[in-house]
Amino acid sequence: MPSSLAATAIGALIGLVVGMIPGLTISTGIIILLPLTFVLEPNISIALLLGLYVAGMTGGSFSAILLNIPGTPSASATAIDGYPMSRRGEGGRALGISIVSSFCGGIVSFLCLYLIAPRLADIALQFRAPDLFSLMFFGLAVICSFSAKSLVKGLLSAAIGLAIVTVGQDPVMGTARFTFGQVELLSGIHFLTALIGLFAIPQLIDNLRPDPVVAKAGTLAARFGSILPALSDLIKIRIPVIIGSLTGTFLGILPGAGGPIAAFISYDYTRKVSKTPEEFGEGAVEGISAPESANNAVAGGALIPMMTLGIPGDPVTAILIGALLVHGLAPGPLLFLERADFAYGIIFSYFWANIFNLAIALAGLRILVKVLATPRVLLMPTIAVLCVIGSYALRNSFFDVYVMFFFGLIGLAMRWLDMPVVPLLLALVLGPQLEENMRVALTGSKGDITIFFTSFFSLVFLILSAISIIWSLWAERRSRTKAAEIQAGIAAQ
Amino acid sequence: MSMAHKNIAAAIGLLAFTGWYAVLTTGLPDRDIMPNTPGPSFLPWLITAALSALSIALLVQGITRLKRANGAVTGQHDLKTPVLALASIAIYLAALPYLGFVPASVLFFAALMWLYGARNPFLIAAGAIGGPLILFVLFRYGFNIIFAARPVVINIDE
Incomplete structure (x- = not known):
């Protein structure tokens, strides 16, 4: 327990630093820590990663408020009101609001996680092979719908991921597929290796552009007044915090929705219900508290499907699943049944991560912001070497390092095409279970595919999958029509 | 290069990959547990079908947008x-x-x-x-x- 708490605190400290440095995402931060988790106890590993996850969300707001450069995509909405406050000398007040709102969002989502997860796990225990297949399919369908501007590209990304999953022994009969005689490919491609390449290599290349942060950090005001929010501010943010926390938790549960969407939706809704909507964009405290509580609540929400169904809500929870699998622990309903101590350990690590995030952020903010001036010339080569170490240490195989680089090239190609990476990643995580459950279900029904429509849960998941795909198609069509109307309007003018 | 051009290039590349994947899938052993039940090549065939359909959809999207947008070029980057x-x-x-x-x-x-x-x-x-x-x-x-x-x-x- 003390070691888990210490790991959570260290994770929170690293998370705040990682989150506030633009160009470093939380996923990259977790990839940096990944090699360490292979040698640590599973509970300590998860505590460390959860600390980073939670605090990374808060850290992203620091550079958004002080420099108008969001440290993470989830902090983009925070910059709208945070930076104007900072410019008029209220940076400390804005940061205090951000930290407290993040804490509130985290605690609300912790309560939801604590109350919902065990009950959802109980329901999930009733799932049989057809239900599990449809559930995995639903997870993939939702993430394709949410994470891509183009549904075709989202689905293509997932299909490529599934094609990669078929490399190695098949999960039912152990037949070697697409191994080209390579022994290293028999056990398939480890999704953490793929993930390191998909996320880290494109980021390393992206960061080759000139760095505006170090230049701006030099002009950063060292004194930004009191950080602790006043009572009047706390009263002012109570409604935005409730909106943000509930929106964030709900959207966190949906795979693919993620922090940025939750932050902007809660910001927009808070502005609509506000008595002073004209203050939004000019430095309103509500405009900081809603997105900040939302993006931190997303973390707790994303843990619910991860722990109960084994479905990651975002790339970070996918990495958490990987970290658990490395230790021989499979997230899902059985985790609550067989390793309840560990499952509740994760839930309470999340709680402590929020506590440490609040304490470290409030106590160490003045020192932490100095990290913004960390030169990229040292940071990026370090990340590159850590990626190599991480992919090597996973299975002590140099082959994995080459695989990581190959996936880096795939990641770059996907970025060039504006194709989302997350569906591919989710396909890598869910693919083996999806195939196994599909084949077990079809073998049980002697090849009769109606098995997927006669089971209640399976039917519900398939209907939800269809709804999410149709909704995505409709949304894509609507946005195209709107864009065409705007273009026509401009042309008419 | 415009996004429409990129989509067309990617679709052609993906169709080539799908063809190669299909050829490899035909070489997979046919080992069913029972008659009329899926074997090791079942999922690869589904993926082949999905990849083919989606690549063609991407190609059609690319061609349609190319005609509509006259191939507007996106930002040029130093490579x-x-x-x-x-x-x-x-x-x-x-x-x-x-x-x-x-x-x-x-x-x-x-x-x-x-x-x-x-x-x-x-x-x-x-x-x-x-x-x-x-x-x-x-x-x-x-x-x-x-x-x-x-x-x-x-x-x-x-």
Whole structure:
């Protein structure tokens, strides 16, 4: 327990630093820590990663408020009101609001996680092979719908991921597929290796552009007044915090929705219900508290499907699943049944991560912001070497390092095409279970595919999958029509 | 290159990949547990069908948008530095088993620092030597990550 708490605190400290440095995402931060988790106890590993996850969300707001450069995509909405406050000398007040709102969002989502997860796990225990297949399919369908501007590209990304999953022994009969005689490919491609390449290599290349942060950090005001929010501010943010926390938790549960969407939706809704909507964009405290509580609540929400169904809500929870699998622990309903101590350990690590995030952020903010001036010339080569170490240490195989680089090239190609990476990643995580459950279900029904429509849960998941795909198609069509109307309007003018 | 052009190029590439994947799938053994039940090639065939349909959809989208937008060109980027960075990573990975972790990483660090804009030779030297050494000590002695069974490991333990 003390070691888990210490790991959570260290994770929170690293998370705040990682989150506030633009160009470093939380996923990259977790990839940096990944090699360490292979040698640590599973509970300590998860505590460390959860600390980073939670605090990374808060850290992203620091550079958004002080420099108008969001440290993470989830902090983009925070910059709208945070930076104007900072410019008029209220940076400390804005940061205090951000930290407290993040804490509130985290605690609300912790309560939801604590109350919902065990009950959802109980329901999930009733799932049989057809239900599990449809559930995995639903997870993939939702993430394709949410994470891509183009549904075709989202689905293509997932299909490529599934094609990669078929490399190695098949999960039912152990037949070697697409191994080209390579022994290293028999056990398939480890999704953490793929993930390191998909996320880290494109980021390393992206960061080759000139760095505006170090230049701006030099002009950063060292004194930004009191950080602790006043009572009047706390009263002012109570409604935005409730909106943000509930929106964030709900959207966190949906795979693919993620922090940025939750932050902007809660910001927009808070502005609509506000008595002073004209203050939004000019430095309103509500405009900081809603997105900040939302993006931190997303973390707790994303843990619910991860722990109960084994479905990651975002790339970070996918990495958490990987970290658990490395230790021989499979997230899902059985985790609550067989390793309840560990499952509740994760839930309470999340709680402590929020506590440490609040304490470290409030106590160490003045020192932490100095990290913004960390030169990229040292940071990026370090990340590159850590990626190599991480992919090597996973299975002590140099082959994995080459695989990581190959996936880096795939990641770059996907970025060039504006194709989302997350569906591919989710396909890598869910693919083996999806195939196994599909084949077990079809073998049980002697090849009769109606098995997927006669089971209640399976039917519900398939209907939800269809709804999410149709909704995505409709949304894509609507946005195209709107864009065409705007273009026509401009042309008419 | 416009996004429509990119979509067309990607669709053609994906169709070629799908064809290759289909050829490989035909070579998979047909081992069903029972008659009329899916074997090891069942999912690969589904994926082949999905990839074909989606690649064609992407191709159609690309062609349609090309006609509509007259191929508006997206932002042009400098490709020289990214290509050099990727080449550095590739050379580093190739050299790692032969040079060992610390020597290869020192050179790699120096190359990347230069690419990220460092021009002060003292800073490059300090960073390139200090960075890999710290990482080596941290992982080898701090976290006991031993790189075994491959040339890289023998060298990393130098």
